[in-house]
Amino acid sequence: MIAVSRRPHSKPSRVFRPRWLAWLTGCCLLFAALQFSSAAVIHAKAWLAPILIERAWHATLAGHHPVAPWPWADTWPVAQLKVPDLGISRLILSGSHGHALAFGPGHALESAPLGGAGLAVIAGHRDTHFAFLDRLLPGMSVLLAMPDGRQLEYRVIERRVVDVRQEPGPRWHTSDALLLVTCFPFDAITARGPLRYLVEAEPVDHVPLSMGHFAELSHSANLDDQRPLF
Numbered sequence: 354m355i356a357v358s359r360r361p362h363s364k365p366s367r368v369f370r371p372r373w374l375a376w377l378t379g380c381c382l383l384f385a386a387l388q389f390s391s392a393a394v395i396h397a398k399a400w401l402a403p404i405l406i407e408r409a410w411h412a413t414l415a416g417h418h419p420v421a422p423w424p425w426a427d428t429w430p431v432a433q434l435k436v437p438d439l440g441i442s443r444l445i446l447s448g449s450h451g452h453a454l455a456f457g458p459g460h461a462l463e464s465a466p467l468g469g470a471g472l473a474v475i476a477g478h479r480d481t482h483f484a485f486l487d488r489l490l491p492g493m494s495v496l497l498a499m500p501d502g503r504q505l506e507y508r509v510i511e512r513r514v515v516d517v518r519q520e521p522g523p524r525w526h527t528s529d530a531l532l533l534v535t536c537f538p539f540d541a542i543t544a545r546g547p548l549r550y551l552v553e554a555e556p557v558d559h560v561p562l563s564m565g566h567f568a569e570l571s572h573s574a575n576l577d578d579q580r581p582l583f
Contacts, residue, residue, distance in 0.1 A: 409430055414502070417500055433498040437494060443477070443482055445467070449474070468499055471528075471530075505556065506556070512550070514551070
């Protein structure tokens, strides 16, 4: 009989990794988790903010005074803009600073009051809330619903592109008008270029909002940001 030698069962060998590699792997996983959570928070804010702003607008209409969409907000809805021909509806926020424009078009506070005498300016981002401006044609109606229940009608009369290096701001004038402003071109890869796309509309038979009423609304909202539009 031939004796068969028995070899001990071999155990799987352990793979030893340097501590620095394990530390690096852990850091990468933590960074990925943070990025994922940060993206989730951004998407959650983008989903929730319009709901809160719309609720604030309905509360504003009910009480006829500005209502902030959340306690720490530095902006609030002041009007609702509609373009019936395009099926567009946008809530207009107070101020044209970056925080306001992140959530919707903003009324430039250095311009005339909405519905008042003079040129009132509303600014918005070309790739989100004001992406429709290139489809807004002369002759189309633009409606503004105001907190006091009035609905003001404007008619588009002009569209033009300006270079802010030569024309640093809108042509302020005393005639009543509404100016919608966004960056140009609409398909630009990089933001903050020097060109602006302007749509001017004139009022259609409505009584301007009194300066006293506008001052009362602004005072109750405790507004102090007067940064320029451009």
